[in-house]
Amino acid sequence: MAQVTLRRLVKEYEGGVQAVKGIDLEIADHEFVVLVGPSGCGKSTTLRMIAGLEDITGGEISIGGTVVNDIPPRDRDIAMVFQNYALYPHMTVFDNMAFGLTLRKFRKDEIQRRVMEAARILDITQLLDRKPKALSGGQRQRVAMGRAIVRDPKVFLFDEPLSNLDAKLRVQMRTEIKKVHQTVRTTTVYVTHDQVEAMTLADRVVVMNGGIIEQVGPPQELYHRPATRFVAGFIGSPAMNFIPARIEPASGALNLRLPGDILLPIPAERSDRYRAQGGREVLFGIRPEHLTETRQGRATYADLEVVPEVIEPMGMETLVHFHMDGTRDLCARLDPTIPAAPGQPLRLTADLANMHLLDPQSGRVL
């Protein structure tokens, strides 16, 4: 087991596409780190460079303190789980899992022991004699993980391992992966485009966008204290609402003026932070879960009236979609018992303790 370090890592493909534009990342021993971001942002490229499947254009990768830039994949002591599993179709499940050990000349009984142990952890003991063709998607996924586990490598690499599974199985395998990591505690780098997967699995989430890292942090921190508009919009579902607004000083306090002459008082504990920004145009960011039916009881609550356009009852909650001048679709989450109908004006409460103000130009959170 080992830590992984990326230093000023750059990847430029032939034809001049810069897929990774100089990223720095420290991954601690035993840590489960998830690289998340939209399709094409360079996650797979980064992972494949760690694996040694892509050449490194610039920078440095070290695993367990050794720089591995020029070490081929087979000598890096890593194991990888691919999106489409990449099981050897002509080998049985047992042979698929044993292959890496056989090549490394492990003793027969040791191979047997490790494969049986991994099969037990993954609950695939009864499948060991089958060929991959005779397995379901979820079972193939387990075998692919088994192949990684038996090796007991320094690092596990996962590239969107759950994307080919249906929604229900994906949730189940997600739990499974987390359980396996809690058992074997191997340093893990996991790539996904699904922020829910990232939030649920990760010790730390790395949000990537356009070949750079936007923010690194534990899931809760990314959720509560996003550093950029991209992270604020990417983490959380439904996504955060962004409303153009202006900070207006008003007799010692600050107000936020939204379109439609809505005036929200900025909470006192935030005032100092925004004092210097008086009169400035900003983006007001608030998550749907902090925009709810009217409530009382906290100083940070502020009411506003909207006209719902679409109501989506989800069972445990109701999503209300509306918009304001100059915004796209906005969303609020209501208790399902609250009556709401399209076209009927509705009073909402915004919890301003959880608001974010962003610079509309740079996208930085103020």
Place this chain on the structure above:
Amino acid sequence: MASDATIAHAAPVIAPRATPPTTLQKMARRRSTIAFLLTLPLLAVIGGLVAWPAAYAIYLSTLNRRMTAFIGLENYAILLENDTFRMVIWQSCFFAITAVILKALIGFWLAHMLHHIPSKGQRVWRGMLLVPWVIPPALSTLGWWWMFEPSYSSINWLLAIFSVPPVPWLGEMWWARISVIIVNVWYGAPFFMIMYLAALKSVPDQLYEAADIDGATGWQRLRYVTLPMMRNIISITVLFSLIVTFANYDIVRVLTNGGPRDLTHVFASYAFQVGVLSGNIPRGAAVSLFMFPLLAVIAFFVLRGINERTKEIGA
């Protein structure tokens, strides 16, 4: 695969009509009838070009030399007693097996080389390497004959530059046998190359990446990933080539004409020699029919293996 299901559920072929259907229409509506009618041209071709000549050859082989009397299996018995024919059996097997192995190895090697050069240059090389296979073999064999021929042999001339004594390419038994194999390999290897190249391209890159990470060296990737993934295509090409090579006629006929002293004859050329040149058509037919059981046995086992593997890996 899914495509089978689609065919099975295809919509009815003929739309319902208002008038009561005639017997003919009723028959035409039956799917099996239509299927039979549609395959009729093919059946006619197979019947006319395969079944009829084969049956006729079997009939011929049971006649006496002047084709006036039925003599049963006599022709076969005589052939098996005949030293020259025994040599032909041996030489046919030696020729076919050696040539097919060499073609498969060289074809695989060429395919592997091609697979690893960038796709732009690949097309040019592929085209050039296919040339031997495109030229009519009778013509190219004639070219080879010129190169082997003792008085003008360009190969011997080249060898002489390196002070190698002239080689009696077509004049001595083993050299003649080797020459025939060389020409056959030169002609047939491109077919293997093109089949193997297609097979190589169909192996998913991720399997190699998985093998890399599992710790495989280049040789082990070939041994444990490439070859197993190509086993079906290798079996089929080897079987196919074995049949064609066994039945090869033109190369032997043009290059050595069976000589020296009938030592390079294979089934087809010997059948021609016996049946047409020496005028014993029934015995010639018997010679050519000898190949059949041999090939049938090989084909049975190879095809069975392919079937089993296909079921297992779904390739």
